Amino acid sequence: MPNHSESLDRVFQALADGTRRDIVARLVRGPASVSQLAQPLDMSLPAVMQHLQVLEACGLVRSEKVGRVRTCRIEPQVLRTAEEWIARQRTSWEQRLDRLDDLLAQQPPEQSSEQGSTS
Amino acid sequence: MPNHSESLDRVFQALADGTRRDIVARLVRGPASVSQLAQPLDMSLPAVMQHLQVLEACGLVRSEKVGRVRTCRIEPQVLRTAEEWIARQRTSWEQRLDRLDDLLAQQPPEQSSEQGSTS
DNA sequence: TGGATACTTAAGCAGTCACTTGACTGTCCG
DNA sequence: CGGACAGTCAAGTGACTGCTTAAGTATCCA
Numbered sequence: 001m002p003n004h005s006e007s008l009d010r011v012f013q014a015l016a017d018g019t020r021r022d023i024v025a026r027l028v029r030g031p032a033s034v035s036q037l038a039q040p041l042d043m044s045l046p047a048v049m050q051h052l053q054v055l056e057a058c059g060l061v062r063s064e065k066v067g068r069v070r071t072c073r074i075e076p077q078v079l080r081t082a083e084e085w086i087a088r089q090r091t092s093w094e095q096r097l098d099r100l101d102d103l104l105a106q107q108p109p110e111q112s113s114e115q116g117s118t119s
Numbered sequence: 120m121p122n123h124s125e126s127l128d129r130v131f132q133a134l135a136d137g138t139r140r141d142i143v144a145r146l147v148r149g150p151a152s153v154s155q156l157a158q159p160l161d162m163s164l165p166a167v168m169q170h171l172q173v174l175e176a177c178g179l180v181r182s183e184k185v186g187r188v189r190t191c192r193i194e195p196q197v198l199r200t201a202e203e204w205i206a207r208q209r210t211s212w213e214q215r216l217d218r219l220d221d222l223l224a225q226q227p228p229e230q231s232s233e234q235g236s237t238s
Numbered sequence: 239t240g241g242a243t244a245c246t247t248a249a250g251c252a253g254t255c256a257c258t259t260g261a262c263t264g265t266c267c268g
Numbered sequence: 269c270g271g272a273c274a275g276t277c278a279a280g281t282g283a284c285t286g287c288t289t290a291a292g293t294a295t296c297c298a
Contacts, residue, residue, distance in 0.1 A: 033244080033245095034245065035243090035244065035245080045244085045245070045246090046246080046247085046248095049245075049246070049247095065245085067244090068243070068244045068245065069243095069244065069245085070245070
């Protein structure tokens with residue numbers, strides 16, 4: 001059970017900021033330079049750079065410098081790993097509900113005594 | 120573009136911690152008391168309580184106290200909103216790729232001049 | 239060459255986070 | 269009653285965040 005994953009920590013942490021989600025949402029529709037990314041954002045350039053560093057550190061964004069322009073693009077696999085962790089939890093919960101429904105359908109006369117330990 | 124959503128901030132922030140992901144993963148397979156949740160975790164009870172407060176504050180977990188026992192359970196809708204934000208970005212990216220493929224297939228002889236502004 | 243352009247680095251700062259310990263409040267049960 | 273149990277409150281601490289300003293460094297172009 002690798003819930004203590006440095007990598008998931010970093011991805012969710014990166015997504016936990018509206019500015020960084022803005023940047024991701026922008027890059028999803030095509031690559032952009034640092035100043036193109038900064039333009040709609042209400043903060044200094046260095047601040048934007050720091051957000052980009054967070055996004056690059058977790059692998060959500062890759063960038064490449066040509067001449068004096070750094071061009072950034074998203075790296076959707078990492079987005080997917082985060083999505084998959086959530087999906088795994090959700091489906092796990094749905095499966096549990098299904099099993100519970102089955103049990104209740106089969107054994108009508110019984111006092112509700114749930115509580116964990118489905119291990 | 121509601122990327123600046125307090126609520127998404129809080130959910131992703133909550134998921135950005137391995138201990139809290141452990142708790143979610145545990146609750147996904149059934150409700151549990153605070154001390155049941157704390158038992159496998161290598162930290163003080165108050166620390167676990169604080170993690171639970173974060174999870175409750177963002178709506179990922181709901182809890183109810185009966186007698187001296189507080190029972191916690193997950194609230195999967197919130198999990199879903201986070202999943203959906205990511206999915207939206209990913210599918211948006213995939214659609215862009217498809218459009219790009221179509222263009223390249225139709226116009227073979229052309230210099231690559233991408234760069235944003237698909238607005 | 240020399241001035242814009244496009245980042246980059248560094249330092250600093252207020253605020254938040256993830257814990258801790260210690261003291262306390264209720265509840266259950268013998 | 270009285271002690272164990274389950275949880276809670278409060279204060280403190282060291283590390284990390286998200287920003288800022290000021291001062292660079294590299295291109296590019298007229």
